[in-house]
Amino acid sequence: MEQSRAVVIGAGVGGLTAAAALHRRGWFVTVLERAALDPSGAGIALAPNAQRALDTIGLGDEVRASAAWQGGGGLRTPGGRRLARMDGAAVAQRFGGPVVLLHRATLVDLLLSRLPEGCVHTGAPAELTDPGDARRPARVATADGEREADLVVGADGVHSAVRRALFPGHPGPRYAGFTTWRVVVPAPEHPFEPHETWGRGRLWGSQPMRDGRVYAYAAAFTPPGGHAPDGEKAELLRLFGHWHRPVPDILAAAEPGAVLRHDVRAMTASLPAYHRGRTALLGDAAHAMAPTLGQGGNQAIEDAVVLAHHLSPYAADPAADPGGALAAYTRDRLPRTMDVVRRSARAARAISLAGAPAVALRNAAVATATRLAPGLLLRGFDGIADWAPPGTPARAPRQPS
Numbered sequence: 001m002e003q004s005r006a007v008v009i010g011a012g013v014g015g016l017t018a019a020a021a022l023h024r025r026g027w028f029v030t031v032l033e034r035a036a037l038d039p040s041g042a043g044i045a046l047a048p049n050a051q052r053a054l055d056t057i058g059l060g061d062e063v064r065a066s067a068a069w070q071g072g073g074g075l076r077t078p079g080g081r082r083l084a085r086m087d088g089a090a091v092a093q094r095f096g097g098p099v100v101l102l103h104r105a106t107l108v109d110l111l112l113s114r115l116p117e118g119c120v121h122t123g124a125p126a127e128l129t130d131p132g133d134a135r136r137p138a139r140v141a142t143a144d145g146e147r148e149a150d151l152v153v154g155a156d157g158v159h160s161a162v163r164r165a166l167f168p169g170h171p172g173p174r175y176a177g178f179t180t181w182r183v184v185v186p187a188p189e190h191p192f193e194p195h196e197t198w199g200r201g202r203l204w205g206s207q208p209m210r211d212g213r214v215y216a217y218a219a220a221f222t223p224p225g226g227h228a229p230d231g232e233k234a235e236l237l238r239l240f241g242h243w244h245r246p247v248p249d250i251l252a253a254a255e256p257g258a259v260l261r262h263d264v265r266a267m268t269a270s271l272p273a274y275h276r277g278r279t280a281l282l283g284d285a286a287h288a289m290a291p292t293l294g295q296g297g298n299q300a301i302e303d304a305v306v307l308a309h310h311l312s313p314y315a316a317d318p319a320a321d322p323g324g325a326l327a328a329y330t331r332d333r334l335p336r337t338m339d340v341v342r343r344s345a346r347a348a349r350a351i352s353l354a355g356a357p358a359v360a361l362r363n364a365a366v367a368t369a370t371r372l373a374p375g376l377l378l379r380g381f382d383g384i385a386d387w388a389p390p391g392t393p394a395r396a397p398r399q400p401s
């Protein structure tokens with residue numbers, strides 16, 4: 001039997017999920033990653049939408065078993081006052097399952113377990129030289145020479161060169177106004193309630209992971225390109241060292257070299273399509289978004305399984321033109337992901353407030369609104385976390401809260 005060949009550029013969450021999903025549908029898959037696999041020491045939260053996508057490649061149960069449930073917690077002020085309670089059980093009830101948190105390296109290992117030995121090449125930068133068309137395969141240049149492919153998946157992240165090759169006139173993502181830090185530390189001695197804390201143009205979150213460690217993330221509205229001359233841990237101490245516990249404890253436990261800092265870039269204008277010729281884009285390459293709803297990776301995972309769903313009939317027919325399937329992929333994914341991009345940007349605006357009166361008003365509004373309507377914060381995820389992949393039963397409509 002003939003087998004169609006897919007080349008995936010980039011082995012982040014999106015690329016590896018696409019590889020696993022295409023392999024499961026019968027494609028011969030090669031993944032080319034310019035760096036090492038998941039060098040980032042960070043956690044990732046997966047909402048029920050991504051978990052349902054991972055169910056289609058037989059990984060949902062393992063992800064849930066390796067993850068900590070992001071259960072109860074609080075939205076707080078830097079002084080520690082609780083503005084709102086975040087109720088894990090209410091999330092599960094509203095969206096058909098909990099949000100789970102796991103280390104990125106765990107997710108990468110699980111995805112690799114669904115791929116054949118030798119299909120992922122690291123230290124292997126790749127460049128799309130021809131997106132292909134109905135009659136011609138796509139071509140990818142590597143250090144070992146050129147490869148032909150019946151499909152190329154551009155999963156090469158926010159600075160995607162595949163996106164630029166397909167749509168050279170598109171402006172690409174822009175700085176979203178804030179920078180982020182992430183770190184994983186051993187659990188502090190003093191127990192704490194998971195929390196997200198909103199200050200004046202700053203945010204901090206601390207969440208326990210299943211292995212006993214703690215994942216912390218922070219954001220600050222600041223000009224792009226900044227780096228602390230004395231290191232990012234020192235910068236975090238200046239910005240957050242006086243915030244409520246466990247923030248100072250986590251900072252004390254952080255290895256200076258383990259603190260990751262990234263400026264956030266997001267797509268402001270939509271691409272005209274998520275494919276051209278025989279090449280598809282997914283994840284941050286297609287729709288980089290602010291991490292305020294924790295959906296960038298979730299949407300990349302959704303993209304990957306939807307792409308594989310549409311390409312399933314082509315796995316054993318390399319001569320066939322997958323143009324119709326790729327157009328269906330764009331139709332399914334572009335409006336949905338751009339909606340999540342816009343909603344993530346809106347959520348970022350609430351955190352960007354820095355003036356004392358505006359912050360006081362925001363805090364009062366959040367506290368009052370969530371007291372009157374406890375499900376209010378969750379409504380921001382309606383239409384996102386309740387998504388189900390094509391070919392699986394849709395979630396029953398929600399009752400209003």
Ligand SMILES: Cc1cc2nc3c(=O)[nH]c(=O)nc-3n(C[C@H](O)[C@H](O)[C@H](O)COP(=O)(O)OP(=O)(O)OC[C@H]3O[C@@H](n4cnc5c(N)ncnc54)[C@H](O)[C@@H]3O)c2cc1C
Binds near residue numbers: 012014262299
């Ligand atoms: C602070 C922060 C917190 C976040 N938290 C969450 C969260 O909790 N949940 C969530 O869902 N999302 C979260 N996100 C977003 C999430 O990290 C991204 O959306 C997600 O990693 C995108 O995956 P990707 O596979 O598209 O791209 P990436 O993970 O960026 O992977 C792209 C890969 O392509 C490789 N590459 C690039 N160019 C080439 C080339 N020429 N040849 C070969 N390889 C190449 C890169 O080395 C990289 O490995 C967060 C983001 C930030 C900044």
